[in-house]
Amino acid sequence: MVVTHPFHPLRGEELPVLFSARMKGVLVFVCESDGGKRRVSLPQSWTDRGPEAMPDRFAVDGLTAARALVDALASRLSDDTEDAR
Structure with missing residues (x-):
């Protein structure tokens, strides 16, 4: 093997x-x-x-989901920063 x-x-x-x-x-x-x-x-x-094995490491669906998560976290961090002011 x-x-x-x-x-x-x-x-x-x-x-x-x-x-x-x-x-x-x-x-x-x-x-x-x-x-x-x-x-x-x-x-x-x-x-x-x-x-x-697949030739591409990242699929479009996975990248889209990751981007949505990053955007949601960034928005939450921005909201928390504004509340602290």
């Missing part, structure tokens, strides 16, 4: 799978690392056995 998560330190490495298990409804692979010195648990989605 190959680690595919873009920010995982073992990205691109092929690891032997010792076993798999479901944790909180997610399929997880327990693998050997460092020549058998360590065990690493990886969700299926972080491996070549998971769904194909």
Whole structure:
């Protein structure tokens, strides 16, 4: 199994799978690392056995929701500052 998560330190490495298990409804692979010195648990989605990675990191819906949250927080902060005067 190959680690595919873009920010995982073992990205691109092929690891032997010792076993798999479901944790909180997610399929997880327990693998050997460092020549058998360590065990690493990886969700299926972080491996070549998971769904194909999306090329874009941010979706429009997520960015829109984040902007709405920032605007609401900024408005609240502005209201609190005016009340303090």
